[in-house]
Amino acid sequence: MLARIHSFGINGIDAFPVTIEVDVARGLPSMQVVGLPDSAVRESKERVRSAIKNAGFDFPCGRITINLSPADMKKEGPAFDLAIAFGILAASEKIPSSNLDRFAFLGELSLSGTILPATGALPSAIACGGRGLQGLIVPPGNSIESALADTVAIFPFGTLGEVVRFLDQPDDTAAFKAETNPAPDISGETIDLIDVKGQTHAKRGLEVAAAGGHNALLIGSPGGGKTMLARRMLTILPPMTREESLEVTRIWSVARSNGRAAKNLAHERPLRSPHHTASHISLVGGGTDPKPGEVTLAHNGILFLDELPEFARRTLESLRQPMEDHFVTVARAARTLRFPSRFMLIAAMNPCPCGNLMDPRRKCRCAAADITRYMGRVSGPLLERIDLHLQVPALTARELGSAPDGEPSAKVRERTIKARARQSERFKDEKVFANAQMTSNQIKKYCGLDNEGRKLLHDAVDMLGLSARVHDKLLKLSRTIADLAGSENIKPEHLAEAVGYRCLDKINN
Ligand SMILES: Nc1ncnc2c1ncn2[C@@H]1O[C@H](COP(=O)(O)OP(=O)(O)OP(=O)(O)O)[C@@H](O)[C@H]1O
Ligand SMILES: [Mg+2]
Ligand SMILES: [Zn+2]
CATH class of the missing domain: 3.40.50.300 (P-loop containing nucleotide triphosphate hydrolases)
Incomplete structure (x- = not known):
């Protein structure tokens, strides 16, 4: 029979859903993985075989075909082991498949059947949200990380056997509960x-x-x-x-x-x-x-x-x-x-x-x-x-x-926070977060100058021989200086301060 298991692959820092299809057919014993697996995924065969045996199940004999889809995305690393193992167990009817499609699976298997941490647990948990799944089954070492996503229930298990027992009667109380107030990472040294x-x-x-x-x-x-x-x-x-x-x-x-x-x-x-x-x-x-x-x-x-x-x-x-x-x-x-x-x-x-x-x-x-x-x-x-x-x-x-x-830094930081808040308000419907990231259209829209300011800018550009890029930089900088001053408009004094931060243009020209 054919079994389908949900898992996730990693591309950059994003995860994408991967469906693992396993078919066990009559024939000479063989196991084949298709669907752009890398070498770690291909080697999964040996780990999965040994883990299944050590978890107390017979390994099915017959021709096993494992297909990872979508076929055009490369599948990397050992994190598909757990999903492949459950695909084989379900396809060979060693376990009931009724609850399998309510969960996604992530984790590397050791030969003994313990589940080892995988990379990309957080992106996977983020991608798991909104897919109508009851939970993501992860190695215990990844539980805190995947729970940070806060999008889906996380079920950590240490061995293949534990997951089999859980799937028999899925119980939401087994879900991982993150501490409500995790301690922040504190960097020992304090500098100011x-x-x-x-x-x-x-x-x-x-x-x-x-x-x-x-x-x-x-x-x-x-x-x-x-x-x-x-x-x-x-x-x-x-x-x-x-x-x-x-x-x-x-x-x-x-x-x-x-x-x-x-x-x-x-x-x-x-x-x-x-x-x-x-x-x-x-x-x-x-x-x-x-x-x-x-x-x-x-x-x-x-x-x-x-x-x-x-x-x-x-x-x-x-x-x-x-x-x-x-x-x-x-x-x-x-x-x-x-x-x-x-x-x-x-x-x-x-x-x-x-x-x-x-x-x-x-x-x-x-x-x-x-x-x-x-x-x-x-x-x-x-x-x-x-x-x-x-x-x-x-x-x-x-x-x-x-x-x-x-x-002290705290004092300065109060001002930068206020200036950023103004920018967040300004860019709430835009795709940028801070003045430095403005596009030329946004510069036109948000960096208007009065007559005096315009003259000052033209003079600076002419006298210092500044490029168009520097011209735009001066506008962005003056926008920030005006934000720090709590001013809606860019005033000549803001622009003058910005020009003062371009000392190398003067040397180079
Ligand atoms: N403005 C300053 N206030 C207090 N201490 C300073 C200051 N400038 C330099 N020092 C002292 O001098 C040391 C060297 O400073 P720092 O390494 O920051 O200089 P630098 O400008 O990076 O020099 P270099 O060009 O050689 O890299 C610091 O560890 C500090 O003890
Ligand atoms: Mg230095
Ligand atoms: Zn010198």
């Missing part, structure tokens, strides 16, 4: 913007960046606090919405390489800081076994590139597409995967090999050609995609010795 002395210009710039989701470059002499500032960026960003937290957790759910399941909904925005020796594959994802790269792991958070000119040119160029589109496509043999990559880029660099150019108190000893070569490592198009260029001069000994004089 108040630790950074002086640098009021850079701090204000980072506040603007955080408020509108803008990319920023910190540029200045060694020891001015660029790395310190960048590391504190998370402390002034507005918290994630539930939607954003789920996206981040889903990425963990498919990206983890150490087999650990997500214990909790992600609470903190991610901060990724790849070393400058990182390859472009580790940055944007890919490889023979395609994994999300740093740009995806930084989704909804920050990608921090310290010592920007030290990164290989090709690596930096590979950032342009994900920065523009907010997703990356990772090509592989038969298809392409798509991973989200809406991150804020925070980069840091010295302005010249010695680091002292632009520093009012120190003298730069670099030859003009060396400066050009150094800056040339960071391409113009990448610099253009960065909204704010913030100068971070070295502090004087007196400034360094003084007591902290700035605001």
